[in-house]
Amino acid sequence: MTESNRSIPASTATNFDVLVIGAGPAGAMAALRAADLGAQTALVTSAQFGGMAAHDGPVPVRTLARAARLISEARRLKEYGIKVGNPELDYPRLLARVREVVDDVVAHSSSREQLEMLGVSVIEHAGAVRFIDPHTVVTSAGLRLRADKIILCVGGVTRQLPVPGFELTSDHTSVFGATSAPDSMLVVGGGATAVQIASIFCAFGSRVHVFEAGPRILANEDDDVSAAIAAAFRKVGVAVTEDFGAIVSFEKTPTGVRMNFTKGGKQSSAAAAIAVAAIGRAADTRGLNLSSAGVLLDGRGFVKVDDYLQTSTPHILAAGDVTGRQMVVPSAIRDGFVAATNALRGASERASERIDVSASFTHPEYARAGLTEVEARREHDVLTSTVRFDSTMRTIIDGRKDGFCKLVVDRRTAKILGCHCVGELAGELAQTAAVAISAGMRVDELVRVQVAFPTYVGNLAYAAADAARQLELGVGNQHIGTRGDLYQNLRQWDDRRKIVEVAV
Structure with a gap:
């Protein structure tokens, strides 16, 4: 038994209440939730703790994106009177930095610390995991693990194309x-x-x-x-x-x-x-021998689940990329929580009851929270309100005038259904909007929240204020009302080109 498997003595601790397969964001959360609910829990992974997110996904990619951002920033320093030479990329040093960041993230993972505190048996480098019956798996490292409930969080792999070359x-x-x-x-x-x-x-x-x-x-x-x-x-x-x-x-x-x-x-x-x-990505179900557990795949090869994340074998649930639902980290974490809760408490939480939030650190950044305009119009009478970044003070100060913040609002209830941003700190704006959406806030209620000035979050307040004005709702907030001249430019745009032009 390897050093990383030391928490599982081969002769004893092989039976568990819950076995989680996969140690990425979904798996870590599923194990945390199961242990928190009092279940004797094991978390097994073929490789290292952290999964693709830590080793091959968001963490290294965001580190590279950070380097790309710094280069772009350095090229603009002269706009603010700062003289520097032309920045040059030392790619080997950058890759070394990526490895340093990944190692640091894994070493200081709060999830890993919490798992250990809750008594979860974490089994890394277990090799391939496969079912031999609906309750039992074996690993190529020689472990045999049995559990009353099993949660599949094995993630995905890069999809291949069947074309020559x-x-x-x-x-x-x-x-x-x-x-x-x-x-x-x-x-x-x-x-x-x-x-x-x-x-x-x-x-x-x-x-x-x-x-x-x-x-x-x-x-x-x-x-x-x-x-x-x-x-x-x-x-x-x-x-x-x-x-x-x-x-x-x-x-x-x-x-x-x-x-x-x-x-x-x-x-x-x-x-x-x-x-x-x-x-895109495909489910990483290779070698799992799911047929021995009675677990079915859908037409795309992902594990088939219902809204409670139960598979065709009710005591086996699945969470994260392996389901092919929303293949992003926030959704995987939510799925892990829901799957563990339903495994131990019965079908009580729906995976669909969430506000989808995501952000991408491109240049410019983009982010979303909630429904798109097209999605919202399927079930709601919708209005949209868009604030262009070239018309707000903080973005002008920072020289970040490319972008916009768009709200999708229900006309009947005045509640925010979605927020979509392009530009500086787009992810922070969308995340702030997600709080408002989750709380069921009306646009006029959001406007009444005092916002520090000048900030990027102010753009969200401006968009909410414009939506409130379209709905003829009194905002009742002096610091918003004093900028009436600004709102002359913040009406809804029917011509998409105006949005696109300002975003670049």
Whole structure:
């Protein structure tokens, strides 16, 4: 037994109330919740604690995004009278910094400390885990674990395309581990991972071309957000090709790789030093032998669950990316909590009862909380209120005039249904809005909350005030009312181009 397995004596502690498979955000939360509810709990993972989020996802990616941001900031210092030389990227040192950050995050994980305090048996480096019956798993490291309840939190893997030459492409892991930033790059895919890769390597000096087969990049985001990010990319030289037909093949060239594809019924191609495939994720169920446990997969290969996260075998639940629901960390954490609660208390909490919040640290940033405008219009009579960043004081002071804050509001109740932001501190704005949405606040109630001045959160207050005015609700707040001239420019826009133009 390895040092990391020392908490599980082979002859004794192999039976548990709850067994959590996978130690990413969903798994860590599921184990914490189960132990907090008094269950004897084990958490087993084939690799290290932290999962993809810590080792291969948000933590390293955000570190690289931080470096990209610092380079961009350094290039603007002269605007404020600060003279410095042209910044140069030391890529090997940056990768060393990424490893330092990952190690630091894992070493100081509060989740790991809480798990140990609650008596959870954490089993790392257990190797492949597979079911031998609905209550029992064995690992390639020689462990046999049995539990009354089992929660699958095994995450996902990069999806593959069945086209010739796909093996010539890189994924985000390999491209982030390269020894230098490539001169040029094709990014295949237009989701969150794809646009982050594009934004980071554009800042690093690579020529980047993004290809999205659908009608727009960031298809899960509000229409105005995806349009603004595409426009912002094009402004800084990132080529964006949307709505092409299909990828035909990849082939090696003397200087890199070529992608052959169709667009408008015609054959076309694009070449670069590397091609990065970021076309989504598939469930990491390889080798689990789920059929022995009676667990069914859906048509896309994800573990099939109901709204209580129960699988086709009721005592086995699933949470996080393996379900294919919302493949982002906040949703995975929420799923872990819900799955553990329902495992021990019966089907009492629904996974859908949450406010989806996400943020991406591209340049410019974008973020959301709640429903998009299209989603909201399916069940609500909606109005929108949008504040452009070129009309507010803090963004002007900071030279961050590119962006907007958009609220989606129910006309009947005046409650906020969604918030969508592009620009500086977009994630902080959306997170603040999420609190208001969760609390069921009306826009006029949000306006009455005093906001420090000048701040970025003030843009949220301005958008709420404009929505309240559209609804003819008295805001009753002097510090908002004194800026009547500002609100002449904050009416709802029917022309999306006005939003897109200001976002770039």
